Amino acid sequence: GRPGQGDATSISLVDATFDGLHIELADLSAEDDKALATWLESDAEKFLHEAKAAYHMLKGRGIELNGIAHDTALAAYLLRPGQRTYELPDVYQRHLRKTLEASSEQLSLLDDTGGIDSAAAIMELTVELTKLLQEIDSYQLYAELEIPLVSILAKMEATGIAVDIDTLESQQEVFANHVEAEEKAARELAGDEKLNLNSPKQLQTVLFETLDLPKTKKTKTGYSTAAKEIEQLAINHPHPFLDHLLAHREYQKLKTTLEGLIKTVQSDGRIHTTFNQTVASTGRLSSTDPNLQNIPVRTESGRTIRSAFIVGEGYETLLTADYSQIEMRVMAHLSQDPGLIEAYKEGEDLHNYVGSRVFDVPVDQVTPELRRRVKAMSYGLVYGLSAFGLSQQLSIPAGEAKKIMEAYFDRFGGVKKYLADVVEQARKDGYTATVFGRRRYLPELTSDNRLARENAERAALNAPIQGTAADIIKVAMIRVDNALEGFKSRVLLQVHDELVVEIAPGELAEVREIVEREMDASISLRVPLEVSAGTGDNWDAAAH
Ligand code: DCT
């Protein structure tokens, strides 16, 4: 396992006077360690590496770790996001060019001398990484955002969210039945009772020989059966076999998601996800065991899955609160485009407003279909979508997509200039930065390899916007946590642009107001933020 998880049995930490400390967890329950437990629970400053993992290890011994002042894994992440690992020996090597005499496998090997080694490394790293963060003006982001978030996330993980296991299990069965039905239908159409839909080789035979469909992109082993290619094929050359194939894949994914959820329900009837603070290069949180971000957002299946997440015993209701169009608001702020800013200031629906400008029609004549197109384009731009990409997404001719894009850039020149500038600046600097100064390094912007360079360019367009949105919700979590002191209600989850809160009896009105207020006050942009909230017995019912 990874250090700090599962099999680890010891923790290394450093106190504010730079005394290294090595704690064998097995010893902690002993009476004579009361003083140590008291110190761990006090506000006295502690320096650690992967502090959240240490929090959980101690929690397992009945000790609530407080006073997390440094986490050298987080510091290393802010300095170099996107690294494969932030394990102590790796970080030590990366930043101090020295080898830590500990296997990267576990902390538990730290015997008398090993323990001191880890603590010494954390000590050295704290000094060095603090200096480096200050040099790039990221220390505040570290000390005031990422560090306070550690204990908040740790508590959310420890609390978990209640689930209705019966709903999860029956839903899994529904998906399993769909998988079978789609497979049966596909096999019949292919005239092959034993066809394995998960075998690219067998699929190639059916698609391009038996059914004689047009060939997809060439690959080493024939022609591609990747999701993207099959979806495109289904659009250009509809065939019932393709529909069953795509449906089969979709239901298989959902079935796997459900299996993951069911497997992670713990004996308290709750799911305790892990929020990763050092995984996404953009600054977003990710979640694992289970991954709550891959529950589909807009589909009926996604809604059914979320309906299985319920309010826990002793609590009154769930509250969800989310930001509306946060990326577009950040885009309006960063680009300073007068049109986008005006739309938000006027309280106009942004996509309708943009639609009316791009298609030259009054706002009230922007049909849902136009709105959908314009929305896809607005987000597409942020993700570096080409006219060709847009045409594919909207199933319209490339020429038409190009015209829409040109009309957009005509009306929203600020956006065009901003997007061009952001890539240019990043090429010069070697990195992008969010409003809060979170950096993402993109050395491949100057690569000779066209594909690598274009990927980096797309990342450069996207990182400041997605990263700022991530910063904003992190600020919100800290503000909400502070403001909820003294309340029994608690934040359980952060997913996408949303917080899920469990409301204690009698606290709804007050807590709802606090959550909305604090989320709204996270940042002051050139356009207002908009927060909406809803309540219900389960996560889906609380949607709004
Ligand atoms: N999204 C995207 N591409 C799209 C649509 C959505 O990348 N074509 C992403 C970015 C925003 C996020 O999903 C949420 O989607 P919506 O709620 O549909 O976007 P919205 O801007 O909030 O629009 P609406 O006002 O319709 O909710």
Ligand code: MG
């Ligand atoms: Mg929305």
